[in-house]
Amino acid sequence: MSHRSLRELAALCGASLEGDPELRVSGPAALAEAGPDEISFFGHARYARELAATRARALVVPRTLAVPREGLSLLRCDDANRAFQLLLGVFDRLPLRPAAGVHPTAQLAPGVELGPDVSIGAGCVIGAGCVLGARAALHPNVVLSRNVRVGADTELRSGVVAYDGISIGARCLVHAGAVIGSDGFGFDPLVGPRGIEGWNKVPHAGTVVIEDEVEIGANCAIDRGRFGATRIGRGAKLDNLVHVGHNVQVGEGALLIAQVGVGGSTSIGRGAILAGQVGISTHLKIGDGARIAPASAVFEDVPAGADYMGWWARPKGEFMRTLALERKLGEMHDRLKKLERELEKRGEA
């Protein structure tokens, strides 16, 4: 790792530089861990304590954020996250995409269409009719069945599996082990003289459409629709181990945090945020911008913009009041007994 001057780095990030353009740094590091020859990142006033203690002498900061410490060189950027990401790249601290080109061990069916500069890693298997956009990158051991479309600049990490006919947009990132397009869970009862005697698989002829700029976490599972599409809207982000049932519609920019499960045919509004482990039943509507607290179990529609929480999720304020009262139940029970005794005593008097 060679050193770089702040002048060079500012040019790279489009930053305006306050401080010493000749200061040379060896790489990026967290405030708490940086040495004096490293550059760090101060993105929000809540990290003021770490800022006060850091040994770094240079920082990437948002254009207008006040920096409550003297003597540091600052790279001020419009988009500090993106600037820091660029620095990580310069210093080779980010996971690399596989090299452009098709690895000789990859298996491509005849007629697969590859855009310019695609990367296809070792052990990938790509079925007939697949189309990959420019610079799409498949890490090793990815499997695309037939007729899968992958947009430009999309990256699929190792072991991702996309079933037949799935469509993934541009600039998406799908983490390792995610499965896209498995059959929806649909079985009709076979009723006999003894009641239900078995299950009749409901065909799932639909697909999954992942729009542009979606991120999907490790080991997620997204089912195909019964007829139409399960859809993950533009810019939505899914964390690890999320389940999305058949025909679910996830709105643009929604966040589904780790281990969320969404039942079949439910729709999640634009920009809704489902915290970790939230479960949503089937056939519900979660409104735009709704927020559901972690591990909540949702059995009814949630209005747009609402804040819900609880096992049997309800408006968060109501939940918190009920929780407080629930924790006073012992006291309430005692007071009730006291009233009963008092009344009895007076009755006898």
Added chain:
Amino acid sequence: MSHRSLRELAALCGASLEGDPELRVSGPAALAEAGPDEISFFGHARYARELAATRARALVVPRTLAVPREGLSLLRCDDANRAFQLLLGVFDRLPLRPAAGVHPTAQLAPGVELGPDVSIGAGCVIGAGCVLGARAALHPNVVLSRNVRVGADTELRSGVVAYDGISIGARCLVHAGAVIGSDGFGFDPLVGPRGIEGWNKVPHAGTVVIEDEVEIGANCAIDRGRFGATRIGRGAKLDNLVHVGHNVQVGEGALLIAQVGVGGSTSIGRGAILAGQVGISTHLKIGDGARIAPASAVFEDVPAGADYMGWWARPKGEFMRTLALERKLGEMHDRLKKLERELEKRGEA
């Protein structure tokens, strides 16, 4: 995609045809999406609204279902789901099994036994002692360790892993990324002067037996037994991301919906239905035909045929009454205070 006449399709499905045998259709589609040259599916009276609006002119319907709309050609079938699945196949709308034969990049240990017409995709690895029944189909990158048995007509999607000695029945479908036969989670405490000082791994020498006609969802994990077998009964269906602990016994025809977790040594009765995200503790008995509502946490045995719900699952009626009262706790608290004040006032009087 070529067109097919209803006469042809009726013959294929064993359907009796009401309507125009020469009508030609280009493929299957949902009621809401079908064009006038497509065939759709009407499986239940609850879809009457979509039926009224559909542009399709031909339908697959169950043998005896009333169709509340005139002028449509009907293919009446004993098993309409199966008929529709056949149509999807005819029109090439279903995921294909890999071609019969062993892909040249697959690695088979010497002595693996293959039934007639098996399909083994690219990158599969099959260990010594494995036996695959007729027409078993392994999609790319499946790994079978040693001595795994796979029954006839069973399909394992990409990336499935089966550990040593696992047995999978006939006509099963295992979705991508599922892992069958990982070690049960068993550790004995190593107790030292400071309390627990570490964990001693408990050997898991048992196996997993998947009986016939089981479906297992994407990225499930099913642990092997400690000595005997973890067993998934005939016709049981598991959705995505389900965890099944060591020595669990899942009854025939049980449904385990997405993200269910079943603790070690628990038994799930025949035809029981565990809705999404249900968790069942270890060493419990869930009776035949029991139904557990989504996200319920089960800490005690559930009787056969019971309907349970809640965090600390209990009979659903009891849960719903308690929930209603819980939401009136604020009002109850106010009434209690009012009584106290009233009594105090009278006492003073």
Added chain:
Amino acid sequence: MSHRSLRELAALCGASLEGDPELRVSGPAALAEAGPDEISFFGHARYARELAATRARALVVPRTLAVPREGLSLLRCDDANRAFQLLLGVFDRLPLRPAAGVHPTAQLAPGVELGPDVSIGAGCVIGAGCVLGARAALHPNVVLSRNVRVGADTELRSGVVAYDGISIGARCLVHAGAVIGSDGFGFDPLVGPRGIEGWNKVPHAGTVVIEDEVEIGANCAIDRGRFGATRIGRGAKLDNLVHVGHNVQVGEGALLIAQVGVGGSTSIGRGAILAGQVGISTHLKIGDGARIAPASAVFEDVPAGADYMGWWARPKGEFMRTLALERKLGEMHDRLKKLERELEKRGEA
């Protein structure tokens, strides 16, 4: 499978033998399933009923455990689990590691460092800068990106994926499908005139450090830190389908049972036990030796040694009392109404 004498087996395990050294057994089996020519395992007094009924004539038992049945030959061992594991190995009942050596279909980047006697299975892909310790074993289709370190005697089952720069210690076992080092879930809102208009990905330049003797279950997902490391402490054990967020610190010897989810930047104390499906919010501290009951949702710090339970986890005793009262809410409501009526009646009198 050939038979072995108890004399041989005792020597192998370092056991002292009580009984017939010439008795020959064909293999190990559970108490309930063993035949008269098999050896079984009696590890705890709670299995006395199975012991009374077993047909086995020989047992592995801990050095000082009383065996309430006459006439059995006993192999008394300091570490009975380990002894039984050895027996399973002798009788070829354990999953085998892949043979030592590099399978010809594995793809190793130039400069990968391999310790003595490593095993690398078919279809593995190992990136530049990776270092594997002595006897490390990679089952088929494992992918290590660049600069991954794997310690001596560590075993990675099929399909495991480790991202760039991850470090895995010695004597670890990682089950199939686990993903280590995926990006943390971090997105800053892009705020426009209409509110949140999208999400800006926060770079995750940190890593994951798995210390020695850790076990990780099938299809787990462990995210890399934002800057520093997500850390799984020495001897910690993770069951299947566990999610560990970015920068989480899991203490030594902690147990995370199936489907647990731990939010970003939370720390889990030494020897803490999180039962199945527990969810822990972000930025919390779970103290050393704390125990959290299954499916509990944790929204606040948990003190060392505490026993927590509930949706909104709280001390277990408090939870159980509240649960009991909650189930009496109907009765409390009736008593409240009765008091109101009584008071009204007296008021009128």
